[in-house]
Amino acid sequence: MSAFAAALDVLFTDANIGRAAIYIAEGGTPHLVRVVPRRADEVTSLGDARLWSETTRIDLRVTEVQNPRPGDRIEFEGEAFLIQGEPVRDRERLVWTVDLRPA
Template identity: 75%
Template sequence: MSALAIALDALFLDPNIARDATYIAEGAAPQLIRVVARRADALTDFGDARLWSETTRIDLRVAEIAAPRPDDRIEIDGDAFLIQGEPVRDRERLVWTIDLRPA
């Protein structure tokens, strides 16, 4: 295991940074995972206008979920979300970044 993988494991285990969530793939049993939630605002240019919207994005370890798919369900603190779009892996292929929408 690389030093970066060890550091990421420590971050995902830290209760101040990551939280428990439940991952539910279509036709599969629910799986407990750890996620780092990023609920940032997004500004999008549309012609001459700038649109503001809330986004829900999470990071999760590839070691926990090898192939998340659009429309798989993730529950965080009692709130249900569906994966929106294709998940993207980081350069080292250790972490997925996933956009969510309310279920």
């Protein structure tokens, strides 16, 4: 295991950063994973207008979820979400970043 992978494991298991979640692949069975939620506001420009929207993104470890797909379900902090759009992996191929929408 690389030093970077070991550091990621520490971050995901830290109670202040990572959260327990349930991941359910479409048509699959639920399993417990750790996620790092990011609920940033996003500002999008459309001509002269600027649109503000809330977003929910999470990071997932590739070791726990090898192939997340749009439509898969994730539940954490009492809320249920569906993956929307294509998940993106980091440069080291250790973490997926996925966009979520309420289920």
